Amino acid sequence: MESGGAWYGPASPERLGCAAGGGGAAATPGGGPGALSCFRVGQGPATDSPATAPDPRERLGPHPRASAGSGGAPMTHAARPSRYPLYVLFLLTLLNLLDYVDRYIIASVGSLIRRDFVISDARFGLFGTLFFLVYLITAPVFGYLGDRFPRRAVLALGAIVWSLATAGASLAPTYLFLLLSRGLVGIGEASFGTLSPPFLADYFPVRQRARVMAVFYVTLPAGAALAYLLAGKLGETHGWRFCFMLVGLPGLLLAVPIFFLREPVRGGMEGRETDPAPGLMPGGDEDFSYRKRISHVVASYRELIRSRSYLYTNLGYAALTFAIGGMAFWMPRYLETIKGVSFEESNRLTGSIVALCGFFGTLAGGFAGDLVMRWTRRAYLLLSGLGVLAAIPFALGAIFSPERRVYAPCLGAAIFFLFVNTGLLNAVIVSVSPPRLRSTAVAANIVIIHILGDAPSPYLIGQVSDLSSLQGGILLAVAAMLVSGLLLLWGSRWLPGDLERVAGKSLGSRG
Template identity: 45%
Template sequence: MSEPTLLPRRPSAGRYALALLLGVNLLNYIDRQVLYAVFPLIKADLALSDTALGLIGSAFMVCYMVSAPFFGWWGDRGSRPRLAAAGLALWSVATAAAGVAPGYRSLLAARAAVGIGEASFGTVSPGLLSDFFPKERRARILALFFLAIPVGSALGYLLGGLIGHRFGWHAAFLVVGLPGLALAVPLWLIREPARRKGEEDRNGSAPASGGYRSLLRNRTFVTNTLAMAAMTFALGGLAQWIPTFLFRMHGLDVARGNTLFGAITVVTGICGTLAGGWLGDLLQRRTPRGYLVVSAWGFVIGTPAAAWAILAPSLTHCLGAMFVAEFFLFLNTGPLNTVIVNVTRPAVRSMAFAVNIFFIHALGDAISPAVIGGLSDHLGLRTALLATPLAILAAALFSFLGGASIARDMDRAGE
């Protein structure tokens, strides 16, 4: 494969890349989350059990994580913008295809294809964006990029709930799927920046020498990935089942439940993500453990809040606790992703995000929807959802453990 054209970094190029990649990432999470907004409608229309319903979400995540290592290897050797653009086109078409799916199997296949398309974008985009900016601003830049998680997720819930309530779940997929095709060409044409040099380049070794093996020997990368996996288990389970929880336990219809949950998600997501990026960069100037300290305490505070959101008898207490829990969970988005960039060599960062994607989903939201669905069938949804605060507490433990090795691993990465 021919080498992509590498250009010097210019402030205007960085701002354009940030705006474009943020826009694509918004569509990424809208198309991902719209499914969960219409869960009750799909369940009623296709007469599915909770286990079967959860498997639709798991099909997306399994394909997403399994294809990520291939795209990570490709991204460190070829054009990252073109790989991301091809993935955007694929997942947009697949999302729209879910809107014409006649039954369970075709819907399952469409969501699996969405996972493959989104994996190509997810593995290359954080490293691509990081190469446009200096390391002192990374957490804030990545926090802006990952604002797409709360905002896109909220829009997915809002659009899915409103469109699904009025026109049916098929229409929801069609409306959110097709706009992505408009951004595929601009993304394809973005110019690749010069990749930042690391120790392996100064020492003259091959850029990707021992890439995947070296990542698994990187202690901070491993503990950080385990923290993100535990967080992803919790967030995946909550994201997919809270709208249904509000429908069943608090008597909200699909449109109102998704509107309330979406509003909480977008406000806490924006505030928590921006606060985490700012606090992470601030504390990182004082200690190499800064990003991990912010994340660890965010998880500690978020654990009891998530538990009370599930156990609270009234809707008001449930939503209030959910607000607190989501704020402190989103606090970790910028810092934990910045740790991946800081402790890995520049020439293997696409592979680093690929490994991270594989494990956080293999141990996280690839299994949590089906696990919670299965527990719900036997124990009830409220009891099943209590698995999520335990996962958040585990994420705090792994974040604290990562602080012991981060200075050494940043030095090895040339950071």
């Protein structure tokens, strides 16, 4: 269903970035850093390079189609495959790395903060819970705006807000001040977390999205690891305040090139151009009242929930986030109190294991998902569910074994299998959602996984720790893994049909 109002006019292939040919040149190692060189960029169904979207108020024509060998003009310079998508992916991935370093820095210096402010485990766990409560409350607002206005400015503003809040936390004189600063960080990161996946989805075709999301979200283990390693190296010598200042400032620099990114055409990689969602567009053909706006938002969420694979992906993702968020927040403390590891060594061990195993698990899942999709359209959720279930015995080994030569490899294997899911699940979220509702879909995903996942898990594990033992609290995360794996396997039944439904709507809306 396309949004109302026939406000289209002619548009040139050059302005929309459509290519005359169907093939894209392979990216060379010089075209992008590291893992980015594996992509053949811009091979969308109807365009070889992503389109740069004009202002949403500008009248646009139907998405043009041209094919080499069918009487079309020769490929011009403007129509050649572009490496610009790799630049966008690199820039957003770098900012996402800072996002996750910022998110996990509070856990990595937890012992130092408790030493300064003399707080219980439950009050310390409130740092993580408040962050995610603010994050999930503001995410739907950014999802609503992201489906209606250019996204690059909001992405840049979010980076500025969370960077200033993190740097300002280094000056916190009291526990309450530091707690409030983490709430502000949640606002800034909500804008970036909501808008960046749909932004990338409009630069890359469906068949590449598991890999793209794997590269983008490989920053989750890398950022968490960097936070732990940073705290281990600099926390004791320079203090936790120095760590907050060091993490906060680089985001201000990256906000500048983010602001000047080209806005891609919504739905361009599905072979069409999609209107921004109605409800708040200035200069539109309809005057949306407040009641109509609310009605449209409710209808949008109903449309998303009708997708069974979207629904089960969100529920399984929430249980997985409960497990990962709780373990990541408490693992340094667990190694110190239960395994008898020093503060510096616990951060070093956690950081190195998460960096190595989480990094390769994320990439392996993304690339394996795109490969297995050639044989079954259930691949993304099948691999996700099996990965979570495979992590359970290794997690139990890491919890109960007293010997480092056993619990360290077990922890690494558990993290590898848990992070196999990252690119796969995010690819499902953006691929089974209509292009005009992708920011809303990601926002709903953020609300669900955090309100049921890592918003309550740090506090609940802390409460169990205060009442019994931290080991008992960590076992809550293992139970969540079992729930997650079963939900994802069950949801895979509907994935092929939901993918076909979105593709059918795209084809039906052309021409």
